[in-house]
Amino acid sequence: MTARLRRWLVAIVACAAMVGLHAYSGEFPNEHVSRASVGTPAALYDATVTVNSYAIGQVLYNDTLFQGRSGVIYLAVNITIANPRGERSVNWQVGGEANGRTFAANDLLDMPQPGFRITQDVVFELDPADLAGFTVSFLHRATIYAYDPKIVVDLGITAERADELLAADRYATVTTVKATPEVIR
Amino acid sequence: MPALRTLSGSLNQLATTTVGVWWRCLPRLLAIAVLGWAGYRVFTYLAAMAVDVSAWLSLFVLALGFVVNLSAIIIGLRTAGEELQIRQTVPLAEDDPRDNSISHLLSITLLPFLGIYAVFDVVTDAANQIQVNYWVLNGLTFERQVLSQLNPQAEGNSLWAIVGLIIGLYVARRLIELWFERTGLRPLGLLSALVEGCFMLIVVMSGRQLVVSIGKWVDDRAFRVWLDYPGWGLQHVFGLIGVDVGAWLDQVGALWWDSVWPGISAMVVEPMLWLALAALVFGNRVISAADLWRQGRPVTLKSRRAEVNVGERQRRLALEVQEAFFGDLNDKYLPTWQSLRLVLGVGASFFAAFVICYGVLVTGEDWLTRGMYWVLGGHPAAFWSMAGPFIDLISTAVGEPLRWALLATAFHTCLALFASRGGQPVPDEPDAVAAAAGAAPASEVTER
Amino acid sequence: MSARGRQWLGTAAIVAMVLALTTAWAGWLNARSSPHYQQAGPGAFADPVPEGSMPIRLASLTATPVLLTDRDQVPSAAGTVWVVALLEYQPPPDGSFCMVDLVAVDGRRWSTVSVLEYTGERGHEADCLAKPGEREPVAELLYQVPEDVVDELAGLASSSTGYRGLNPYWVLTPPG
Incomplete structure (x- = not known):
C-alpha cells in the first residue's frame, strides 16, 4: 500500500473513532437518574417513594374485576408514596423498563396530599421474558421540562429469580389493593 | 507506522498551536464570545415577546439574533487569524477593501452560515426555543403556536403569500446589494445581511413544512405503492432461502440512521463545513490564492467588475443581469465550494488531525454542560429558565474561543501546507513575519 | 499596565x-x-387570582370529625378531620369559577375533596359557577387534613399558577 493510501486509512479510522465517540455520548439526557433498591425510600423533591414488594400472576383481580390475557403476565409492584409537606404533585410519571424496552403502567398514580401517604399497586403487563432485570422508574416531569429528577428502582429480579417466580406464580391471581391515604404520624 | 507518526505529528502541531493562539487571544476572544452570547440571547427573548405582535416580526428579530451571533463568530475568527497573521501568509497586490469590512463579510457568510445551521437543525431549535421562551414569559397557553403561524398549510396562511414573500425578500436583498455597491454606505450592507437572514429563516421554516407536506402528498398518491414493490420482491426472493431480509435491513437501517449517520454529520461533515466557513471569513482572495497555489502558479486576481466595463452596451447589460441573479453563485456558493475543496485537498493527516481536535473539543464542551446539569440535579422548568442561561454562558465562554482558535489555526495550517507545496515560503508563527515580507514582494505578482 | x-x-x-x-x-x-401570597383581611372580599374576575369572601372555616350529608354520616379517616369552608362570591356577568386550596401557615396546601368520597348532598353547592341572579352566590368546599394542621390553617388560596406578573395572590382569611 502506498504511503498516501495508508494515511487515508488512518484518517478514516480516526473519523470512525470520532463517530464512535459521538454515538457513545448519545443524546443530551433530560433526566437526572438516581437509583434506589426495594425497601429504601427515595426522594423526588418533597415526597418519598418506597417500593415495598412485587407479585406476578396470570390474572389480575382489581376492584371486583378479573382481567387476563394469554401470553401476558401481570406484575404488581406495591409502593408507598409519602408526602410530608409538599404540594400534591400531578407530575409524577411511573414506568418500567426491561430488555431495553419501556413499559407503561396500567393506571395513573394516586398522589397523596401533604401530611398523607398512600400505598398502592402499580400494575405492568409483561411478556414473561421481560421479567428478569425489570426496573420501575418514577419521573417528576411537567409539561415544559428541561432536566428532571428520576428514580430508578431495580426490583432485583435476576434470571434465576425470574425462573423461580414464573415456576411458582405463573398462573396465580394477583390482587391489587385500593389506594387509601393514611396520615403520616 | 509512519502514517500514525504523521498523524500524531499533525495532531500535536494543531493542538499546541491552537492552545497557544487561544491563550494569547483569550481576553479578546472571551469578550467577543460573551458579547455575542448576550446579544443572541437578548434577541431570542425579544423574539418571544414579539410573537404577540406577529410571528413574522419575531422571525425578523430572530434573524437579528443570528446576525449578531455570526458577527461575533466573524470578529472572533478574524482576531485569531490576525494573531496567526493569515493575511500576511498570502501577499496580495489587489486587496479588496470590502474584504475587510464586517458588513461585507456578513453578507457573504450569512447564507452559508445559516445553511449550516439549517442543516444541523439549529434554526428549528431556535424557533422552538422562541415557543418555550414565550411560555416562560406568559405562562402555558396553547393559543399562540409560533411555528404554526409560519406553516403555509395552516389556516389563515396562503402558500402563495409565503412564496411571494420569499421572492420579494430575495429581490429586495439584491436591490439593496446593488444600491450598496453603488454607494458604499455601510448600513446598507448590514441591512442586506438582515434581509438575507429573514429570507433564509423563512425558507428554512416554511420550506421545511412544505417538504413535509409534499412528502405526505406523495404518500397519499397511488403510485407511492409502486415504490414498495422492489422491497417486497427482494423480501420474497430472500424469503425463499430463509433469510428475513426485512428485519435485517430494518436493523441496519436503524443502526445507520440512529448512530452512524448522525455521528458522521456531526463529527466529520460539520467540522469541514465550519472550516470552509472560516475560509470564507478570511477572504475569497485568500481562498483563490491558495487554490492557485495548489497548481504551483503565482497569484493572478481580477475584479469581476473590471470585466463588466469592457465591451458594448448590450453585453454589459447582459453581464449585469447575470450578476444580479447569479451574483450569489459567485459570491457565496462558489467560494464555499472552493474552500471545501481547499480543505479536503490538503491531505489525510491534516484532515484526520482536524477532525479529531474538533471532535474532542465539541464533545468536551457537551460533557461540560452535562456535568453542570448533573451537579445541579433535577429541577422543574422554572428553575432551568433561570439557571440555563448561566450554564450556557459558561460553556460558551469555555468552548467558543477554543473553537475559533482551532478553526483559525487549521486554516492557517492549510495555507502553510499549500504554500510549502507550491514552493512559497510561509510564516508559521508571528516570529517569521519578517521572512515572509521579504520573500514575496509585490512585483512577483503578475497579471496574466 | x-x-x-x-x-x-x-x-x-x-x-x-x-x-x-x-x-x-x-x-x-x-x-x-x-407566586407570593398576601393575607387578606379576616372575612374580607378579595380575589384569590391576580387579575382575576371574582372577589370571594371566606364566610367560615370549620373543622369537624364527622361530615353530615342528607343521607349519611361520614367520619373522617383516622388522624384526619374534615374542614368545611363556606364561601360567598360576587360573580361577574358571565360567571366564573373558584379553584382554591386550603393553605397552612407553612405553605402546605390541600385541594378539595372529590365528591366521590361521600354519599349524599350537603346544603350548599360545591362550586362557584352561579351567574348573577341565578341562585345565591354561596359555595361550600370540603377538605380533609391531618388533625395537627387544624390550628395552623391560614385560609384559602388559588390553586392555579399560570399568572405571570408581580401582583400578590390573596389568601382568603377566615373571619375571627
Missing part, C-alpha cells in the same frame, strides 16, 4: 456586565413566575 493587562480588564468588565444583566433577568423571571 501592559496591553494584555488592559485587555483582561476590559474583558472582566464586559463579563461582569453580562453576568449582572443575566442575573437581573433571571431574578425578574423568578419574581414573575413564583
